[in-house]
Amino acid sequence: MMLMKRRDFLKAGAAAGAMASLYGCAGGGKASGHVIVVGGGYGGATIAKYLRMWSEGGVQVTLIERNPTFISCPISNLVIGGTKTMEDITVSYDGLKNKWGVRVIQDEVVAVDAAKRSISLKAGGAMTYDRLVLSPGVDFMWDQIPGLNNADAQEKILHAWKAGPQTVALRQQLEAMKDGGTYAIAIPKAPYRCPPGPYERACLVADYFKKNKPKSKVVILDANEDVVSKKGLFMKAWEDLYKGTLEYRNNSEVKDVDVKTNTAVLEFDKFKADVLNVIPPHRAGDIAAKSGLKLINNRWVDINWLSMEVNGTPGVHVLGDAIFPAPTMPKSGHMANQHGKLAAAAILNQLSGMEPSPTPVVMNTCYSFVDAKQAIHVASVHQYDAATKVVQPVKGAGGVSAARSELEGKVALGWAKNIWADMLA
Amino acid sequence: MKLLPTVAALSLLATTGAAQAADPNLARNLAATCANCHGTNGNALKGSGMDALAGTEKAKILQKLADFKSGDKPASIMHQISKGYTDEQLDLIAGYFAAQK
DSSP, X not given: OHHHHHHHHHHHHHHHHHHHHHHXXXXXXXXXXXXXXXXXXXXXXXXXXXXXXXXXXXXEEEEEESSSSEEOSTTHHHHHHTSSOGGGGEEOSHIIIIITOOEEEEOOEEEEETTTTEEEETTSOEEEOSEXXXXXXXXXXXXXXXXXXXXXXXHHSBOOOSSSHHHHHHXXXXXXXXXXXXXXXXXXXXXXXXXXHHHHHHHHHHHHHHHHOTTOEEEEEESSSSOOXXXXXXXXXXXXXXXXXXXXXXXOOOOXXXXXXXXXXXXXXXXXXXXXXXXXXXXXXXXXXXXXXXXXXXXXXOEETTTTEXXXXXXXXXXXXXXXXXXXXXXXXXXXXXXXXHHHHHHHHHHTTOOOOSSOEEEEEEEEESSSSOEEXXXXXXXXXXXXXXXXXXXXXXXXXXXXXXXXXXXXXXXXXXXXXXXXX | OOHHHHHHHHHHHHHXXXXXXXXXXXXXXXXXXXXXXXXXXXXXXXXXXXXXXTTOOHHHXXXXXXXXXXXXXXXXXXXXXXXXXXXXXXXXXXXXXXXXX
């Protein structure tokens, strides 16, 4: 009896010893070091907060962001539709600064020297790091639409695919348009940021027209063969709510534009609109695409799913829309937030001499409004699979709404409030 | 508060015979995947319409999650989300939220 007990005790002690050597100071000492985060969107703001929170202030975090405030892409289509204001989708960085002790610098990173572990700032000067996190979102491949490859053209034919001044400008174009006019939105080939976003925008503009400019039309010029996201639910909304107002055209890739006449040039056809909204194809944001990091398809950063660390560039992590995604994983704000938490946990382990967790999980939800009040969702859960080394979608989990509803419209706004607080407050 | 997830992970290790070395912060990391809607550490914003989970009894959370999984509790989305996690993972998550203030 005694012996048994003693043996059990020894076994437990040995296991605890093995744990301690595996995890160094697990549950004991704090991680320390300096992490620079570039980009204060859904990915960057989340990791800045979570690094400070989970290290209990042990890790120094500098967040470099070019804009003075956070402006959300999700919910920005409601501003374009006219039922929300810019103020509703703007959040200050004060919570990160004052509550979490993140050093927030309004500037732009112009170069990364991964060998020296340093970055250069546009305003001048350099800064060194123990770990670097790039969360730069996307930049546009203007050369794919030659007529748009200059600043004047870009002020007239808008993308409004980064929330900010373009969101306001597109709303103004819609307000200025005469009744009986046509709004056309051009969607690039997937993958692009926010797969359901263009269809949501088309719905909300159609809703605005129906109520305010009933003779006007919405035309979707989709480069894809078919509706990329929530197809059944969107098509049902178009049929039930916008018949005669909204027209969907597949296989309609915009190859160029004629800026003077507001005309989209397709492969075999042309389309003239009163308000032309072209979302150009995009790739990883400049600082990630031009720092010598390994890219896939020359567009998206190749990362390791245990840590979001760039394959081949130790010490540099990339989050959000800029990465080459796992199967069925959308480029979304919700997902970027989850990348931020995965990387925060991994970096804190690495900064205290431990390996990242071998079993990370991330999940996504995208809500889309189909009119000012009703929304639909798509959700998925992704678990790390050691065989493929990728976070794979869990079969039988996730899915889309049973039907559009005002209940989900309320949940969508509740989601926005909570995720903004999860990142910034 | 900081020790709890470690203890939970240790007991998980003990039950699985330490075959796979789970991360000491596994419960914390898993629970963070719910925070986008239910708030950081389960503290959903008041008035946001989303349910707070912080400080809710572990058994209560587990029962609701089981009912979402089985379809007994009607839901707009939780039936789809809960099916993405193993019962062991949901156990860790529920334990973590129960321990939050």
